[in-house]
Amino acid sequence: MSLISFKLEKRTPPSWWFRMLMPIMAVIISLAISSIFLLALRKNPFTAFYYLFYGGLGTKFAFLEMLVKATPLILTGIAVSIAFLAKYWNIGAEGQLYAGALLATWVGIQNFNLSPFFYVSLVIIAGFVGGGVWSFIPAYLKAKFKVDDVVTTLLMNYIMIYFVSAILTGPWRNPVSMWPESVNIAENARLIQLVPRSRVHIGFLIAVAIVFVAYFIVKKTKLGFEIRATGSNSKAANFLGINTLKTIIIASVLSGGVAGLAGVSEVAGVHYHLIHNLSPGYGYSGIVIAMLGGLNPFGVLFAALYFSVIITGAQMMSRSVGIPPYIADVIQGITLIVMLAMLLLFEYKISIRRGK
Amino acid sequence: MEKVVEMRNIRKTFLHTVANNNIDFDIYKREVVTLLGENGAGKTTLMKILYGMYSMDSGEIYVKGKKVDIESPKDAISLGIGMVHQHFTLVKSFTVTENVILGLPPSKGIEIDLESAKKDLISLSKKYGLEVNPDAKIWQLSVGEKQRVEIIKALYRNIDVLILDEPTAVLTPQEAENLFDTLRLLTKEGKSIVFISHKLREVMEISDRIVILRNGSLAGEKNKKDTTKKELARMMVGREVLEIIEKEEMPEKGKPLLVVQNLHALNDKGIEALKGISFEVRSEEILGIAGVSGNGQRELENVLCGVRENTDGRIVFKGKEITGKKPKEIINLGIGRVPEDRMEEGLILDLPVFENLVIESYDKKPLSSGILINYSSVKDFAERIVKEYDIKTPSIYTMTRTLSGGNLQKVILARVLSRNPEFIIASQPIRGLDVGAAEYIHTKLLSARANGVGILLISEDLDEILMLSDRILVMYEGEVMGILDREDITIEKLGLMMTGARIGGLHEPN
Numbered sequence: 046m047s048l049i050s051f052k053l054e055k056r057t058p059p060s061w062w063f064r065m066l067m068p069i070m071a072v073i074i075s076l077a078i079s080s081i082f083l084l085a086l087r088k089n090p091f092t093a094f095y096y097l098f099y100g101g102l103g104t105k106f107a108f109l110e111m112l113v114k115a116t117p118l119i120l121t122g123i124a125v126s127i128a129f130l131a132k133y134w135n136i137g138a139e140g141q142l143y144a145g146a147l148l149a150t151w152v153g154i155q156n157f158n159l160s161p162f163f164y165v166s167l168v169i170i171a172g173f174v175g176g177g178v179w180s181f182i183p184a185y186l187k188a189k190f191k192v193d194d195v196v197t198t199l200l201m202n203y204i205m206i207y208f209v210s211a212i213l214t215g216p217w218r219n220p221v222s223m224w225p226e227s228v229n230i231a232e233n234a235r236l237i238q239l240v241p242r243s244r245v246h247i248g249f250l251i252a253v254a255i256v257f258v259a260y261f262i263v264k265k266t267k268l269g270f271e272i273r274a275t276g277s278n279s280k281a282a283n284f285l286g287i288n289t290l291k292t293i294i295i296a297s298v299l300s301g302g303v304a305g306l307a308g309v310s311e312v313a314g315v316h317y318h319l320i321h322n323l324s325p326g327y328g329y330s331g332i333v334i335a336m337l338g339g340l341n342p343f344g345v346l347f348a349a350l351y352f353s354v355i356i357t358g359a360q361m362m363s364r365s366v367g368i369p370p371y372i373a374d375v376i377q378g379i380t381l382i383v384m385l386a387m388l389l390l391f392e393y394k395i396s397i398r399r400g401k
Numbered sequence: 402m403e404k405v406v407e408m409r410n411i412r413k414t415f416l417h418t419v420a421n422n423n424i425d426f427d428i429y430k431r432e433v434v435t436l437l438g439e440n441g442a443g444k445t446t447l448m449k450i451l452y453g454m455y456s457m458d459s460g461e462i463y464v465k466g467k468k469v470d471i472e473s474p475k476d477a478i479s480l481g482i483g484m485v486h487q488h489f490t491l492v493k494s495f496t497v498t499e500n501v502i503l504g505l506p507p508s509k510g511i512e513i514d515l516e517s518a519k520k521d522l523i524s525l526s527k528k529y530g531l532e533v534n535p536d537a538k539i540w541q542l543s544v545g546e547k548q549r550v551e552i553i554k555a556l557y558r559n560i561d562v563l564i565l566d567e568p569t570a571v572l573t574p575q576e577a578e579n580l581f582d583t584l585r586l587l588t589k590e591g592k593s594i595v596f597i598s599h600k601l602r603e604v605m606e607i608s609d610r611i612v613i614l615r616n617g618s619l620a621g622e623k624n625k626k627d628t629t630k631k632e633l634a635r636m637m638v639g640r641e642v643l644e645i646i647e648k649e650e651m652p653e654k655g656k657p658l659l660v661v662q663n664l665h666a667l668n669d670k671g672i673e674a675l676k677g678i679s680f681e682v683r684s685e686e687i688l689g690i691a692g693v694s695g696n697g698q699r700e701l702e703n704v705l706c707g708v709r710e711n712t713d714g715r716i717v718f719k720g721k722e723i724t725g726k727k728p729k730e731i732i733n734l735g736i737g738r739v740p741e742d743r744m745e746e747g748l749i750l751d752l753p754v755f756e757n758l759v760i761e762s763y764d765k766k767p768l769s770s771g772i773l774i775n776y777s778s779v780k781d782f783a784e785r786i787v788k789e790y791d792i793k794t795p796s797i798y799t800m801t802r803t804l805s806g807g808n809l810q811k812v813i814l815a816r817v818l819s820r821n822p823e824f825i826i827a828s829q830p831i832r833g834l835d836v837g838a839a840e841y842i843h844t845k846l847l848s849a850r851a852n853g854v855g856i857l858l859i860s861e862d863l864d865e866i867l868m869l870s871d872r873i874l875v876m877y878e879g880e881v882m883g884i885l886d887r888e889d890i891t892i893e894k895l896g897l898m899m900t901g902a903r904i905g906g907l908h909e910p911n
Contacts, residue, residue, distance in 0.1 A: 266772050267764055274760060277751040284708050284738075284746040285760045286729035 075380040093366045100361025101354030109243040115353035117307035119252040121331025122345040123259050124304035131296035132276040137198030138304040139328025140205035141176035145305020146312045148175030150319040153230025161233040176305020177298040184297030188290040210321040227319040236314035246314035260342040333381040402429040411460035420446040422618040433594040435604045438614035439835040444597045448564045452484040453477040483555030484564040493540040501554045529583045544571040564595040574896035601630045638836045655684030658855040664714035674700040676879040687856040689870030697879035698859045702828045706738045707731045737822030741829045747813045755783035755797040790815035807838025828859040877901045
């Protein structure tokens with residue numbers, strides 16, 4: 046019997062420019078793999094990708110729409126990467142987005158007599174608090190009782206999503222609407238438009254500002270150092286005097302809070318009311334974006350813009366080439382797998398040998 | 402004499418380091434051949450290639466004159482080559498007998514014949530003086546017994562060549578003596594032994610022939626009768642070795658710094674590992690804690706460093722109770738900690754060198770203010786420390802993981818000493834380091850002592866304990882067997898105490 050066996054050996058870490066190159070290679074490889082599916086559908090992958098990118102970037106309208114979709118993606122990407130840097134596996138950005146949206150909506154529909162600046166600030170804070178609180182629960186369970194974070198954060202998504210659905214079909218339902226949705230939030234609680242006659246709102250600028258703030262926290266502050274130290278080796282960090290449990294809880298609350306801001310962006314910037322399908326999975330895309338961005342805030346910004354192009358362009362590709370728009374999800378999934386495979390490949394050397 | 406194994410031009414590289422640089426190595430029948438060299442010289446790598454655990458980049462291996470391809474330990478065993486590793490490969494919940502026959506085809510159809518295996522095992526263990534209870538579960542055994550099981554496991558497979566990787570590291574002097582008796586019996590039987598070691602005393606006692614490796618290359622070969630310890634040390638290190646570091650005598654005993662009273666603590670399995678430990682350490686003195694590995698030293702280190710809770714007793718530092726304090730509070734009291742587990746506790750390997758240098762002090766001025774870390778002063782500080790402590794690193798931004806073992810330990814020691822501690826807990830500070838780095842660490846510890854620092858030195862290396870300590874405490878099964886002044890101690894006495902004999906008066910702290 047002939048067997049081929051693989052052995053993994055740790056190798057020297059790749060240089061910084063190679064780390065920068067890796068996501069680009071991952072994107073190219075994942076597009077190449079995706080073309081297999083297109084070929085299976087008897088479509089020309091080049092035509093398909095042309096419409097994909099044209100649909101996401103080619104016109105002013107497409108470009109602006111891309112920025113609209115990029116806003117929550119940047120925020121969930123940053124949210125996930127803050128948690129992942131501490132090795133706190135927050136898979137719950139989706140639920141935290143809804144929790145943020147829920148609390149922001151509640152504040153927004155109170156019709157406070159406030160100036161737009163203060164009301165919007167209040168809505169933003171509410172979104173951050175909503176996401177942060179929802180994220181605090183699993184983090185506390187992990188720190189206190191060592192409950193697995195992947196399981197709790199993931200399952201709490203469903204609790205929140207179904208809770209939002211329940212509240213929208215019940216007490217919060219807008220009586221004059223055919224759909225399960227809340228009433229509109231106050232005019233002075235809305236994020237202002239950046240470009241007239243488009244859906245781009247100031248939330249995009251806020252998201253970009255959050256990228257800078259996240260970079261600053263991670264690279265310049267004590268908290269950022271504690272997060273990186275805890276994530277690199279929590280046992281050693283604890284030995285060396287860092288309160289790792291506190292660090293994980295703070296990182297998770299920041300993470301959830303930023304995910305909550307993605308909910309604010311959708312409620313106060315796009316729809317003006319809460320709907321049960323507010324997010325087509327922005328929270329999950331945040332995981333892919335965080336990994337593709339190498340957990341670096343600026344990397345996350347670019348990764349979010351890339352995925353936004355794909356998500357926005359998928360409709361155009363679908364209509365022009367005649368394939369389902371779900372191909373955008375396929376590309377996302379493949380990109381994640383390729384990126385993870387590349388991280389493994391470049392951290393370890395794989396030697397293949399034939400055994401007996 | 403008849404050659405059993407010939408290794409020709411063996412080459413193996415890891416990353417950028419050449420672990421074995423075209424090495425020739427032979428094993429003759431009926432001999433004990435020692436592979437001597439510092440840690441990282443390539444001894445274990447060479448033997449793991451022979452045992453099929455590593456694949457070589459190039460080279461040839463002949464067993465009994467026939468060229469062979471050894472691709473797995475299974476191949477090696479079928480060629481008559483067995484190996485006992487530094488870290489044992491036994492199933493803890495199985496009995497000795499079950500472990501010995503594990504992996505062998507059953508003798509009666511599909512049924513496992515435990516009884517006849519047990520009989521064979523008993524006769525093997527009688528014949529070679531490898532005393533062990535065949536029905537005991539592995540977790541019940543001492544380290545010495547586990548090693549005997551590993552040797553029996555190899556012998557049970559009818560091997561001709563037995564490789565032992567640093568077998569005495571975990572043994573008391575008496576146990577090591579018994580092991581050597583067994584090895585002599587085995588060579589009389591016609592078997593060959595490869596003994597991997599860097600301890601010259603033992604090498605001179607047991608070897609017939611000594612092959613010296615240095616930095617992955619062959620540095621020479623000597624017959625035992627034609628050489629001396631001094632010559633071997635020179636060949637191993639590549640320069641003259643200072644045998645003893647000058648230790649300044651401290652005429653007056655300082656004031657008591659750390660007082661430990663009746664300390665109890667559990668190990669990770671929830672079994673009591675410290676059963677009422679009491680001692681005190683004064684300023685300007687080194688208290689050495691000797692003992693065979695696994696007798697509570699690690700738990701003692703953990704408790705004193707603030708990462709394990711004690712179940713009873715108290716710890717007093719400079720007259721103030723510090724029992725149950727967290728690592729941060731202990732650090733801030735002026736206690737420096739050099740942990741046994743450098744890779745998993747002492748350093749964060751995936752952070753750069755400069756961040757590891759400040760990880761115990763980044764939250765103090767001038768390294769930070771408010772919520773911000775002042776990276777420019779952190780970098781100045783790191784540059785200065787790297788120079789002052791002669792840490793060999795391409796830059797302060799280098800990932801700590803890529804540093805050599807000696808430099809990793811220097812980073813820890815530099816971090817500790819740069820805070821001007823009044824007390825240092827150093828656990829296995831030179832384990833795995835080359836002679837030069839070990840010398841450096843010892844010099845630094847002694848000069849700290851001369852400056853009034855009290856030091857608790859936990860070590861399994863008796864030479865280190867004897868060379869540095871002013872007083873020596875011997876631990877056995879979580880208890881203190883005695884605390885003796887350095888002058889009253891001999892290696893033999895230490896050995897007896899390490900196996901449970903109480904000698905000398907206990908110096909109970911007040």
